[in-house]
Amino acid sequence: MNVQGINHITIRVSNIKSSETFYLNVLGAKIVHKGNTDIYLDVGGVWLCLIEMKDAKPMDKNQIGVDHVAFTVSEEHFPKAVQLLRERKIKITRGPIKRGGGNTVSFNDPDGNEIEFFTGSLQERMKNWQ
Incomplete structure (x- = not known):
């Protein structure tokens, strides 16, 4: 496979x-x-x-399942992405901070599903986690 x-x-x-x-x-x-x-x-x-x-109920944060979905945003566009979140009054749950080899900001969709914008690569993240 x-x-x-x-x-x-x-x-x-x-x-x-x-x-x-x-x-x-x-x-x-x-x-x-x-x-x-x-x-x-x-x-x-x-x-x-x-x-x-x-009729679905929100997942409890302590349940097993997907924690969040992260989307790649370029370093160049990251400040614009954060500005957009603030302009749209979307509650930021973490960040913006430098973490894991890139800039990151986390927020929720209307149902509380966590979404992240991240600027780093897998290789950069692994360098920081070793």
């Missing part, structure tokens, strides 16, 4: 319309497909599927 990369990430959301607005306006996502309870987005070449789960 030869896994070539991540194909897509599916995120459960409580309201497809508010999540669509968030991912389009904050992450610059492009709509690939839009259904009644799902939407497929392209975010910098990453395929995200948002699926509406009306």
Whole structure:
């Protein structure tokens, strides 16, 4: 078997319309497909599927599961990304700070799913974690 990369990430959301607005306006996502309870987005070449789960409850931070999704942002555009979060009054949960070989800032989508913008590479991060 030869896994070539991540194909897509599916995120459960409580309201497809508010999540669509968030991912389009904050992450610059492009709509690939839009259904009644799902939407497929392209975010910098990453395929995200948002699926509406009306009766779902937010995950407890101590549960097993995905902790966060991190997107690469260039050093050059990182200050603009942080400024955008602040202008849109999106609560920053960590940062902006220099950590793991790059600049990082973390924030939540409307349902509390944690998202990170990170400027470093895997190689830079490993140098810092050794």
